[in-house]
Amino acid sequence: MIPRYSRPDMVSIWSPESKFRIWFEIEAHACDALAELGVIPKEAAATIWEKGGNATFDIDRIDEIERETKHDVIAFLTHLAEIVGPDARFVHQGMTSSDVLDTCFNVQLVKATDLLLDDMDALLAALKRRAMEHKDTVCIGRSHGIHAEPVTFGLKMAEAYAEFDRSRTRLLAAREEIATCAISGAVGTFANIDPRVEEHVAKAMGLAAEPVSTQVIPRDRHAMYFATLGVIASSIERVATEVRHLQRTEVLEAEEFFSKGQKGSSAMPHKRNPILTENLTGLARLVRGYAIPAMENVALWHERDISHSSVERMIGPDATVTLDFALVRLTGVIDKLMVYPERMVGNMDRLGGLVHSQRILLALTQAGSLREDAYRLVQRNAMKVWDSYQVAGSASVDFLTELLADEDVRKYLSEQEIRDRFDLGYHTKNVDAIFNRVFGES
Numbered sequence: 001m002i003p004r005y006s007r008p009d010m011v012s013i014w015s016p017e018s019k020f021r022i023w024f025e026i027e028a029h030a031c032d033a034l035a036e037l038g039v040i041p042k043e044a045a046a047t048i049w050e051k052g053g054n055a056t057f058d059i060d061r062i063d064e065i066e067r068e069t070k071h072d073v074i075a076f077l078t079h080l081a082e083i084v085g086p087d088a089r090f091v092h093q094g095m096t097s098s099d100v101l102d103t104c105f106n107v108q109l110v111k112a113t114d115l116l117l118d119d120m121d122a123l124l125a126a127l128k129r130r131a132m133e134h135k136d137t138v139c140i141g142r143s144h145g146i147h148a149e150p151v152t153f154g155l156k157m158a159e160a161y162a163e164f165d166r167s168r169t170r171l172l173a174a175r176e177e178i179a180t181c182a183i184s185g186a187v188g189t190f191a192n193i194d195p196r197v198e199e200h201v202a203k204a205m206g207l208a209a210e211p212v213s214t215q216v217i218p219r220d221r222h223a224m225y226f227a228t229l230g231v232i233a234s235s236i237e238r239v240a241t242e243v244r245h246l247q248r249t250e251v252l253e254a255e256e257f258f259s260k261g262q263k264g265s266s267a268m269p270h271k272r273n274p275i276l277t278e279n280l281t282g283l284a285r286l287v288r289g290y291a292i293p294a295m296e297n298v299a300l301w302h303e304r305d306i307s308h309s310s311v312e313r314m315i316g317p318d319a320t321v322t323l324d325f326a327l328v329r330l331t332g333v334i335d336k337l338m339v340y341p342e343r344m345v346g347n348m349d350r351l352g353g354l355v356h357s358q359r360i361l362l363a364l365t366q367a368g369s370l371r372e373d374a375y376r377l378v379q380r381n382a383m384k385v386w387d388s389y390q391v392a393g394s395a396s397v398d399f400l401t402e403l404l405a406d407e408d409v410r411k412y413l414s415e416q417e418i419r420d421r422f423d424l425g426y427h428t429k430n431v432d433a434i435f436n437r438v439f440g441e442s
Contacts, residue, residue, distance in 0.1 A: 001014070001317050001318055001321045001322075005283065005321070005322060005325045006321050006325060007321070007324055007325055007328065009115055009324075010112060010115055010320060010321045010324040010325075011317075011321060013108050013111045013112050013115075013320075014108060014112075014316065014317035014320075014321070016059045016062075017057070017059070018108070019104060019108070020057040020059070020062070020076060021057070022104045022107050022108065022205075023073075023076055023100050023104055024052050024053075024055075024057070024080065025204075025205065026099070026100050026103050026104060026183075026201060026205065027048075027077075027080070027091050027092060027095075027100065028045070028048050028049050028052060028053070029200060029201045029204040029205065030092075030093075030095060030183055030193075030197050030200075030201050031044070031045040031048050031049075031090060031091060031093075032045050032049075032200065032204075033194075033196060033197040033199075033200035033201065034090070034093055034094075034193075034194075034197060036200075037194055037196065037197070039093060039194075040090040040093060041087075041090070043087075044087040044090045045090070047084065047085070047087045048084055048087060048088070048090070048091060051083055051084045051085070052080060052083060052084055055083045057076075057079065057080075057083075058079065061079050061082075062075050062076055062079045063075070065078050065079060071097070072097075073097040073100055073101065074097075077091060077092055093192075093193065094185050094191075094192035094193030094197075095183060095185060095193060096185055096186045096215060098182065098215050098216045098217075098304060099182055099183045099184065099185070101309075102182050102213075102216055102217040103181045103182060103183065103201065103205065103207070103217075105312060105316060106178050106179060106180060106181065106207060106217065107205055107206075107207070108316065109175075109178045109179075109222075109225060109316065109320070110175060110178065110179050110206065110207070112316075112320035112324070113171060113174070113175040113178070113320075114175075115320075115324055116171060116229075116232075116320065116323060116324060116327065117168065117171060117172070117175075119324055119327035119328055119331070120164060120167065120168045120171065120232075120327060121168075122327075122328070122331050123164055123327055123330060123331045123334070124161060124164055124165060124168070126331050126334040126335045127157050127158075127160050127161040127164065127334055128157075128161055128439060129335075130154070130157045130334055130335075130337065130339075131154045131155075131157035131158045131161055131435070131438075131439075132154065132439075133154070134152060134153040134154040134157065134339060134341075135152060135154035135155075135158075135431060135432075135435060136152055136154065136428070136431070137152050137153040137154060137339065137341045137344065138150050138151075138152055138341075138344065138345065138348070138424055138427075138428060139151060139152065139153050139156075139253055139341075139344035139345075139347075139348065140344070140347055140348040140355065145245075147347075147348070147351050147354065147355060148355070149355050149358065149427050150348065150355055150424055150427040150428060151427070151428065152428050152431055153253075153254070153339060153341075153344065154431065154435075155428075155431055155434060156242065157334075158434060158435060158438045158439070160235075160238075160239050160334075161438060161439075162438050163235050163238070164232075164235055165438075167228075167231060167232045167235055170228045170231065170232075171228055171232065173228075174224060174225045174228040174229075177221050177224055177225065178221050178222065178225045179206070179207045179208060180202070180207055180208050180209070180210040180217055180221065181198060181201055181202035181205055181207040181208065181209055181210060182198065182209075182210045182213035182216070182217045183197050183198035183201050183202075184198060184210075184213045184215075186215060187214060187215045187303040187304075188212065188213040188214040188215050188216075188303060195209075198210075214302075214303040214304060215303045215304035216300065216303075216304045216308075218298075219294070219297040219298045219300065219308055220298050222294050222297060222312070223291075223294045223295040223297065223298050225294070226290050226291045226294035226295075226315060226319055227291045227294070227295070229287055229290070229291070229319050229320070229323050230287055230288040230290070230291035232287075232323060232327075233283070233284040233285075233286075233287035233288050233323060233326065234284060234288060236280055236283075236284050236326050236327070236330050237280065237281050237284035237285075239277075239330060239334075240277035240278075240280040240281050240284070240330065240333075241277070241281065243256065243274060243277045243333065243337065244274045244277045244278060244281070247274045247277075251347065252340065252343055253339070253340055253343050253344045253347060254337055254338060254339050254340065255272065255274075255337070255338040255340070256272075256274050256275070256276050256277065256333060256336075256337065256338070257333075257336035257337065257338055258272045258338075276329060276332070276333050277333060279329070280326055280329060280330055280333070283322050283323075283325065283326045283329075284326065286318070286319075286322055287319050287322050287323050287326070290315040290318065290319040293311045293315060294311070294312075294315060296311075297311055297312070350389065350393075350394045350395060351385065351386075351389060351395050351399075352385045352388070352389070352395030352396075352397060352398045352399050353385070353398060353399035353400050353422060354382055354385055354386070354395075354399050355427070356399070356421050356422050357378050357379075357382050357399070359421035359422075359426065360378050360403060360409075360413075360418065360421050361374050361375060361378045363412075363413055363417060363418075363421055364377060364378070364409070364412050364413065367412040367413055367417075368412060369412050377406065377408050377409050380406075381399060381402040381403050381406055381409070382399065384397050384402055385397045385398070385399050385402065400418065400419070400422055403418050404418060
């Protein structure tokens with residue numbers, strides 16, 4: 001985590017203060033359950049809450065103790081005993097360090113996910129607004145980077161909306177899967193602690209009890225969680241890449257907002273670069289990269305080892321903080337994106353009507369031509385337009401004119417039948433139906 005790509009609310013979840021506060025709550029809730037079961041005095045449980053609940057944990061002191069003990073949980077418990085006094089002997093009864101660490105990690109992931117869900121809601125709202133705004137804004141669709149057939153810019157936004165809506169559903173599922181608690185003691189057998197303690201702590205912390213925890217919560221849950229974050233990052237990069245391509249000088253159909261006083265280059269004052277979406281592309285690579293070590297954490301030795309620990313201390317904060325920042329940045333890009341409909345039409349017209357080639361192909365086959373013959377006739381005329389485009393950068397030969405002059409084409413189609421196929425509205429006639437599927441409204 002670095003401040004440049006971090007937002008305070010997400011960073012605070014991973015702060016030492018937050019971590020130690022969650023550790024205390026886990027231990028204190030476990031004491032409540034132990035007191036109800038008669039294992040420890042109720043007065044002790046009350047004292048632990050009274051003295052620890054309002055305490056400010058001294059991070060420097062905990063670090064000092066850890067330098068001697070070489071154990072973070074023991075260092076915290078030692079410091080807690082300094083605050084609570086003699087009743088601290090009842091803390092951590094029958095528990096092991098992983099009970100605290102794993103439950104805390106999952107609490108933090110749940111809190112982080114709630115922020116990410118809010119981020120996604122804001123992004124979805126921006127995408128929907130821009131989709132509705134440009135539902136009928138015609139632009140060229142491209143396959144392999146080459147002009148294909150007309151679409152609308154609103155449809156591009158609707159595609160992104162549907163993709164992130166799916167990701168939101170995945171993130172909800174990942175949240176549910178990660179929201180488990182383990183208070184089962186050494187090697188997970190509950191030998192020295194009652195399973196009812198785990199159930200109490202889980203409920204108090206907003207989690208579910210882990211069915212079988214060995215000594216750690218199984219890491220397949222975490223692998224799925226970080227993989228989900230990676231998928232969301234990939235969707236961010238897909239939209240960012242689209243904006244970057246549309247902003248290229250030769251295209252310039254859309255552009256990141258360029259604020260007053262902003263500078264694009266230290267050397268070239270004319271530059272307006274897609275820096276935000278380029279940044280998002282890089283951040284997406286990082287988030288995706290965290291999925292692999294999370295998957296490699298699944299295979300631990302026997303009931304546990306700690307090869308996963310160092311990984312999670314890094315990828316937990318880094319993945320969630322980075323994705324949080326990226327989602328908010330993408331929302332800003334979409335919200336302020338400059339869209340140029342006139343440029344879209346101009347780019348589409350540069351190929352002299354070639355965007356209607358499939359409609360002519362289909363008309364010829366429907367009029368009786370063999371498909372291979374029809375393809376040859378259409379391509380023969382289309383290549384004349386392509387050749388003129390390659391020379392001038394804008395077609396000097398008109399596709400419609402060439403078709404009308406081609407006697408082989410005219411054997412099958414009248415002039416009016418050919419002209420009827422040069423209708424942009426035909427390509428976008430079903431946008432309303434698609435929007436109805438995506439947004440549930442006409």
